[in-house]
Amino acid sequence: MVNKNMIPTLWYMLEGPPSRAVLLTIRNLRLDVKLKLCRTYLKEHLDPKFVSKNPLHTVPFLDDNGFHLTDSHAITQYLVETKAPASTLIGHTPQEKALLNDRLYFDNLLFHKTRAIIAPVLRGYAQDIPEDKAKDLHETLEVLDMYVENGKWVANDHYTIADFHALPIVTNIQTGNNVLEEIISKSNKYSIVCKTDDDIFLLYLTCWYVIEKMAPIILYHFKYSPVSRGVFLTARNLGIDIEIKEVNTMAKEQLQPWYLKINPQHTVPCIDDNGHILNESRAISQYLANSRAPGSSMYPNDAKKRSIIDQRLFFDAGTIYTRMAAILKGIMRGETEISDEQIESIYEVMKWVNDILTDSQWMAGDDLTIADTTILGTLSTYIEMGVKLDDYPEIQRWYEQCKELPGFEENEEGAKGVGAMVKSKVTKGF
Numbered sequence: 001m002v003n004k005n006m007i008p009t010l011w012y013m014l015e016g017p018p019s020r021a022v023l024l025t026i027r028n029l030r031l032d033v034k035l036k037l038c039r040t041y042l043k044e045h046l047d048p049k050f051v052s053k054n055p056l057h058t059v060p061f062l063d064d065n066g067f068h069l070t071d072s073h074a075i076t077q078y079l080v081e082t083k084a085p086a087s088t089l090i091g092h093t094p095q096e097k098a099l100l101n102d103r104l105y106f107d108n109l110l111f112h113k114t115r116a117i118i119a120p121v122l123r124g125y126a127q128d129i130p131e132d133k134a135k136d137l138h139e140t141l142e143v144l145d146m147y148v149e150n151g152k153w154v155a156n157d158h159y160t161i162a163d164f165h166a167l168p169i170v171t172n173i174q175t176g177n178n179v180l181e182e183i184i185s186k187s188n189k190y191s192i193v194c195k196t197d198d199d200i201f202l203l204y205l206t207c208w209y210v211i212e213k214m215a216p217i218i219l220y221h222f223k224y225s226p227v228s229r230g231v232f233l234t235a236r237n238l239g240i241d242i243e244i245k246e247v248n249t250m251a252k253e254q255l256q257p258w259y260l261k262i263n264p265q266h267t268v269p270c271i272d273d274n275g276h277i278l279n280e281s282r283a284i285s286q287y288l289a290n291s292r293a294p295g296s297s298m299y300p301n302d303a304k305k306r307s308i309i310d311q312r313l314f315f316d317a318g319t320i321y322t323r324m325a326a327i328l329k330g331i332m333r334g335e336t337e338i339s340d341e342q343i344e345s346i347y348e349v350m351k352w353v354n355d356i357l358t359d360s361q362w363m364a365g366d367d368l369t370i371a372d373t374t375i376l377g378t379l380s381t382y383i384e385m386g387v388k389l390d391d392y393p394e395i396q397r398w399y400e401q402c403k404e405l406p407g408f409e410e411n412e413e414g415a416k417g418v419g420a421m422v423k424s425k426v427t428k429g430f
Contacts, residue, residue: 220259
């Protein structure tokens with residue numbers, strides 16, 4: 001049975017241009033993909049578990065919930081078509097699609113001609129580069145040079161996955177010149193393989209600039225924090241590429257100088273988007289939707305729909321989360337009982353939330369929104385702390401459908417941790 005909460009897994013090796021092409025595509029699309037380094041020089045690609053998934057034992061290799069792909073060109077096309085079908089990284093008209101496929105087949109040719117020269121030298125099988133192979137590579141590079149002349153990209157007047165495939169090969173050739181020149185200078189047969197064509201070099205520099213600007217957002221995160229998990233869930237459901245850095249507030253890591261420099265309020269979560277710092281969870285979720293998925297149904301442009309979502313976010317900030325936080329702070333200070341007044345206040349919230357869900361499938365209408373991912377971080381903690389759902393059928397229904405969301409399992413793990421801590425410290429709970 002396919003687990004809908006699982007994200008795709010990519011096995012890769014940094015030395016391989018095909019792997020780097022897929023990584024460039026993932027970074028460009030800001031996809032949430034689990035990366036696994038596969039070091040072929042250590043024979044990790046021959047591990048029986050890997051071979052059972054990928055009998056070709058090649059890298060890169062994609063596993064998307066049991067759907068397997070082994071060719072880098074197929075992987076990049078699949079990722080764009082399934083995760084970002086409107087992206088300009090692929091073609092949309094018959095002509096654009098045909099031209100892109102033409103360039104991808106050309107890339108396959110370029111890769112193998114480059115590999116035929118570099119691989120034997122790096123493996124120690126040869127010190128000479130045959131002039132016929134060098135001439136063959138030159139001719140292929142001249143074709144690439146014509147493709148990108150006059151400031152154009154490989155397959156269009158804007159960059160596509162064809163550029164992400166060409167870039168790593170050009171990089172290897174550029175690097176290979178310096179590395180291989182010394183090795184093969186003994187024979188003086190062909191010391192420099194690749195001429196530095198201006199247009200190819202421009203492609204290299206421009207692609208590098210584009211990719212450097214696509215560095216993932218850093219999320220400073222603590223899995224036991226309900227609000228931090230709310231941001232994590234938002235990012236996961238928007239399909240945003242984030243780099244998670246754990247900050248253990250129970251170990252006072254948020255008070256370390258390096259973190260105070262980033263976030264003087266020393267709160268978690270906090271994001272760093274290339275120097276743009278935000279440290280309020282709901283503002284972070286709004287920013288993620290606005291900047292990375294504008295117009296998404298999770299935070300639509302429609303003013304009325306957005307106002308309902310904002311209303312729910314403020315409801316979480318001022319009521320749902322605040323009432324729970326008061327209980328948790330008391331327990332952390334040594335209190336061993338949850339008072340009747342606190343219990344009553346929590347069940348009052350549960351009634352309000354249940355009423356909200358009576359007339360809509362999700363928290364702010366009939367579509368999943370950032371209101372749901374935010375409140376899920378809080379309500380899941382309620383549930384794991386022992387709050388009963390028996391009298392709240394709409395919350396039960398909502399929570400069951402939330403189990404299908406990406407990131408639910410990770411969120412539940414954090415909520416269970418908080419619940420276990422609370423139950424271990426109190427003699428009177430819910």
